[in-house]
Amino acid sequence: MGRNKDLLSNVQVVSLVASAIIGVTISTLPRTVVEDAGLNGVIGLVVGGVISMLLTVLIAMLAGKFPDAVILEYGRNLLGPIFSKVMITLWLVYFTALTGVVHRIFADAIKAFLLENTPIEIIILSMLVVTAYLAQNGINPIARICEAFFPVIIGSIFIVLLLSLQNFNIKEFYSLGQINVTDILKIIPITVISYLGFELLLFVSAFTIEPQKIMRNGLIGVGISLVTYTAAVVLSVGVFSVDSLKYQIYPMLELAKTIAFPGAFAERFDVFFAIFWILAVFTTVVIFYYLGAISLTKLVGLKNYRPFTYLFVPVIYVISLLPQEVAQVNQFTTWVSYLGGSLVAVIPVLLLAVAFTRKKGGSKSEDT
Amino acid sequence: MAVRKYWVDGDGVVKIIKKNKNKGNTNGQQGQDNNKDGAAVPEETVSPVFSKDFDENFQKFKVYLKDGQDVVFRRFTSPIGNTKCGVVFIDGLVSKDWVQRDVINPIILGAGQLEKSDQESVAEANTAKILMERIVTAAEVKEAQNLDEAMLPVLSGETVLLVDGYDKAMIIGTRQWAARSVQEPPSETVIRGPRDGFTETLRFNTALLRRRIRDPNLVIKNMTVGRRSKTNVVVSYVKGIARPDLVQMVEEKIGKIDVDDIHESGEIEQFLEDNKITPFPQLQSTERPDKAVAAMMEGRVTILVDGTPFVLIAPAGLYQFFQSPEDYYERWIIGSLLRLLRWAGSFLATFAPALYIAIVSYHPGMLPTELALSVAATRETVPFPAFVEALLMETTIELLREAGARLPKAIGQTIGIVGGIIIGDAAVRAGIASPFMVIIVAITAISSFIIPSYNVAIAFRVIRFPIMVLAATLGLYGVMLAFIFINVHMILLKSFGSNYMSPVAPIQIRDWKDVFIRVPLQWMQRRPEYINPVDIDRNEQDPVKEM
Known part of the structure; x- marks a missing residue:
């Protein structure tokens, strides 16, 4: 694939990665982290972030071998036609299922916090329309939206965290010294999947203005998420304590609720946070929506992904409504996350191994 | 033929x-x-x-x-x-x-x-x-x-x-006809700044540009548009600053216009725009020579049309519509604060009624308890839902504004008094609208006049109606969706190859010195990067005529 005129700048790559990671999970993350492992979950979260960074390095190495192509193209080169189709199908399933389930989780949360009487179908559909409107125009407008919204998203998260410092109680961390390695190991897969999103580097590496900086940009993106996640979990634990955190469905929104705004200017800060959280969710879903559309385009062997972005509206809508109730949503989420996690862990390693043994690729773009 | x-x-x-x-x-x-x-x-x-x-x-x-x-x-x-x-x-x-x-x-x-x-x-x-x-x-x-x-x-x-x-x-050459002389531009008044404005006569307008840029590199290029009207159109820019491909793009697009006649630069503007399905203007128009000249010194191209005082500036980005020449003539702190005020004003003009509807009908809990109670108390006599109430009042204010614009100045003021004070007060007494709604409507109207460019101000006023509908159906979530949608829409807009949302998206942090705030003039030695001018430095001008 030749180089487009419009290439992604370094800032855009960083904000794309961070926007893809920070999305719907931030609202539930503090609970999922401490649910099974207690305070050790916080350590597990950091370790998970480091593991994600290692995976980012692998992805960047792979992208560095094929600076002019994305995984959907060089995959065929490395795996052959049949296995590459299988790989693309797996990605496609992952992206569509993820987009669907994120829409569902989002709609459930919006229903719980903002619109008690609105059917989730309306919420999902309205979000999908806006998502499709942006996704049909390609990765460049998506990157521009991400870099415009990302400061707002991060800003709103940190404002909530800073304001909730008033309720922070350091005593909740006194038991942090009791490190339990098995707990940490148990929690690591869960924390790693909360960082999913950096795999988009595999799909955009060829469209960047400085492909040699993929690794640096990816690491910064994951790093920002690591800091944000850790801060969010630490603050939540400090405010709520581990025990009560386990029973809160959306701890970040609850955290915002505890904030007493000086001057009684506005009550229910959680609504403010929920509004900005919509931005975070939007930037996440639009990226995966787009990735799903281009995967399907490659699978079918066409060039123009635009028709598929329209086609995806009913598909995602149906997927998002498949789970009947919260337990099923959670089960579905876990399933999708583990699919994504294994794809992200296995495919770069596999492709790198094939590339090394067959001595394909190279820093020069001769074979693509 | x-x-x-x-x-x-x-x-x-x-x-x-x-x-x-x-x-x-x-x-x-x-x-x-x-x-x-x-x-x-x-x-x-x-x-x-x-x-x-x-x-x-x-x-x-x-x-x-x-x-x-x-x-x-x-x-x-x-x-x-x-x-x-x-x-x-x-x-x-x-x-x-x-x-x-x-x-x-x-x-x-x-x-x-x-x-x-x-x-x-x-x-x-x-x-x-x-x-x-x-x-x-x-x-x-x-x-x-x-x-x-x-x-x-x-x-x-x-x-x-x-x-x-x-x-x-x-x-x-004996051209001389009855023409309006150079006067203060009525649509863009400033407290401090030059008082001369463009007129209907093309030659006066090019002279106004020449008077300000006494540089042989100032290009005044004549073109003709309109099969019958043969309207003179001048493309003007500073050679050595403006990007040659931008100039070429402008000239090509003007050359492609095929119509009988052109009455106003607004028609040229619509022919030059890339996106037709948008309320947002993709070219800036101004009556002020100082504004046009400042744009040319940034590397933009101006288009002057015979018979109208409105000069077009290409390319245009959203932030330009929030700049007033006065920002630069006053001290930078004042200029920056006014700039921020305009951004806030534009947000209010677009979202204030929608936020009112959403909060009153879906999230009254967001307000402090006393305020929520008093809002509820005043709304008790209002028989309509908040959306209908807002729609009534917003439509009324739009009627008043349009009537005021079409009437002679003296009567226009009367309309303002009749509309603003009498109808507002009577609507509350009659129980059609709550006092809070009247406040919101007034704030919205005032905010929409704070934006220096009429064409972008009217765009914001128009889009607030669909946002009100979304707020009425989906509450704050609808308002946020509208916000995302507007941003996505504006990010997709292009004006002569430049992104409409530059330098915010894509971020060009160096250009931010003149977007939300206006830094001291000494720090503005570089021209805006997103326009990509040939000569980026203001202080190192090459005196040799560049070809």
């Missing part, structure tokens, strides 16, 4: 570009072509080629212009060899004083100034040349090779001088 397009190039020579639309039917003869051409319809066929015979040439003009009774044909004789001469001009577009003083007077009387010997040599030499070089005292004289070339100048207010024995027409 032969289609003619007139292009006036830099030297003022009119070139005719003919393009045949259906090649099969046209015959090569030009006289026949004229009949079919929609632009000039003489019933008799006239060859546009001038002969050496004065009477024949003069007759050609008479045939062409016979339906215009404001055309003056004047024959007279030069004492030099009793040469027949004649002038053709349009009454009202030329200064008759000048024609008389500089053309007719010297030709009839001025032969005496020539020496006897000269007169003899004149007899066999070219009389026209002598007339032109030694007798006619007008400042601006050009030649036209044929009738087509002479027609546009005559219709623009030049005087044609025909001389017997000479197969060309002399075009003498």
